[in-house]
Amino acid sequence: MSLWSSFRGRRKEGQKDGMGGSAQPPKQDYEALKNRCLRNGCLFEDSAFPAVLSSIGRGPLLRKLPPRLQWRRPPELHSDPQFYSAKAKRLDLCQGLVGDCWFLAAVQALTLHQDFLSRVVPLNQSFTEKYAGIFQFWFWHFGKWVPVVIDDRLPVNEAGQLVFVSSTYKNLFWGALLEKAYAKLCGSYEDLQRGQVSEAFLDFTGGVTVTIKLAEAPGNLWDILTRANYGRTLIGCQTHSGDERVLENGLVDGHAYTLIGIRKVTCKSGPEYLVKLRNPWGKVEWKGDWSDSSSKWELLSPKEKIVLLRKNDDGEFWMAFKDFKAHFKLLVICTLTPRLLSQEVGQTWSYTMQEGRWEKGTTAGGPRKSLRDTFWKNPQFLLSVWRPQEGRTFPMPCSVLVSLIQKPRHKHRNWNSLLAIGFYVFRMSKFYDDQRRLPREFFLKNDPLSSPKDFLTEKEVSQELWLEPGTYLIVPCTSEARQASEFVLRVFSRKHIFYEIGSHSSVVFSKEIEDQTAGQDESFTKLFEKYPEINAAQLQKILNHMTWSSLGRAQPLFSLDACQGILALLDLNASGTVSIQEFRELWKQLMLYQEVFHKQDIHGSGCLNWAQLQAAMGDAGIVLSGDVCQLMLIRYGGPNLQMDFVSFVHLMLRAEKMEDVFQNLTRDGKGIYLQKPEWLMLALYS
Structure with a gap:
């Protein structure tokens, strides 16, 4: 007997909370609803976003729907449904009947960064373990990360094919369910019609979105794009206004695309600058220079041609950078820190x-x-x-x-x-x-x-x-x-x-840090009147008697070893102590670390996992690759690969100090030359 068939005939479990009249999403307790369904042996049915036509919309979208539209759960549509698969190609989603290419272009950019994706889409959800027909997603909604709960009933045609977003892997459903959650957040599926890539980027990250009009692009646009492509960014673009009509050159007017790569190649006539794009339709590609069938590829070495060229009708294609600037209207770049905007x-x-x-x-x-x-x-x-x-x-x-x-x-x-x-x-x-x-x-x-x-x-x-x-x-x-x-x-x-x-x-954030510092300043002054310089033991006593307001019940406990490590990072004159000025600067940093730690520790566990650690460090201005972040978790975290606040403080102070060291030693902002004593100092220091 299949998992789905074991649920047939059992009663429904609904939820009375409605959408209300405001723009705020309904408050629904995912864990409570799921546990209730499991306890009662039923599948969740969301009355706040029911499986009826009003959830699809009330306008022109209804006329596009196939006759005899049905709502079905993934276990009804496939014998082996999966929520997400890390083995599947990431750019596997295809747009359906909703004109939400802007949304889907942003989703596909999101899939290129596992930590970004897992923040929006909890990837541990499934149709097997404790399946109750209920799923949860997270969006940055006007300053706050908010959960959106849905059931997994999806609109399909009579043949059981998804009407809206689908995957090229017919048994994967995370994309379709994410679209449904976003439709609930926005009001209906029809409310996803028409939009800007920048809007979805903001809802997925809460980051900084920069929109560049390509007709007015700066002269160093390729350099900006290079920094963006190799950084923690999401990149999308949009063609000139239109009604999503396919042009003779293969592009679609009034359409959003995902920028998924750039490449400088060498031809006999000189260098060529290329960009790689993906059409959210999963088909229909550029037909000009450097397209799949272009003769331009013969100008490259056989090895480079093999690496870059894929002759598949999958919506992915290369085009010359100059053609990109001519045929596209907007370039949209979203980053979690504004470093893209400055080369400092x-x-x-x-x-x-x-x-x-x-x-x-x-x-x-x-x-x-x-x-x-x-x-x-x-x-x-x-x-x-x-x-x-x-x-x-x-x-x-x-x-x-x-x-x-x-x-x-x-x-x-x-x-x-x-x-x-x-x-x-x-x-x-x-x-x-x-x-x-x-x-x-x-x-x-x-x-x-x-x-x-x-x-x-x-x-x-x-x-x-x-x-x-x-x-x-x-x-x-x-x-x-x-x-x-x-x-x-x-x-x-x-x-x-x-x-x-x-x-x-x-x-x-920053002002709260100042307020908390000001509130402690009188006690700091009295302490330093008695001890002009404090050692590691005194620092330990101070930190363990402070109230860390944002950390709730998970109050940190600083060991003497941790305080000695902190002093080693602050003590520039090797005296084994810090002054009141140095301590005040440390306190401001600790308050900032408390805020970013609390922001990512959404469950209040007092620890961060890999994705949360990478996001918290990014919020504090330290951007690490996934591999380096994993190494930092192994080096500074616990045996279960979780990092507590004290270890996070130690890591952040060390990372910031090393950035300062790099800045002092570099001459061109790109690299440093070290003599042997300097190398030994840095190696032992880190």
């Missing part, structure tokens, strides 16, 4: 997020148009930027990235009309300690340092700024006054404080 070496980025609201009649002040406008009523955010370490020479000025995201006002994605949004940046000549909102007079007397070139009707607008250390004011607004919406404002830089003026909301 040895950077550590901090991240701050604030939520705000434009309200009619109060804070929806509109743009800065005239001396009589209401611009000054908009929400105001204070940003203080400084160099990471005083007394050190760093490239000037500081790189700061600002991202403004508007929240939807309706649970159905396509029922929301996006507002045209932007933000202004002003330089502050003094710090306003009273934290009162700046009056109209300030904006009459001061011109903005940066203002929107255009207000854009996009979910997210972002800009990289180069700011001298100091205090600034950021004012987000809409293109017209009295337009109401909620928004998320994010700042990425090396070090900063960021909070809303006149708001009682708590300041998170």
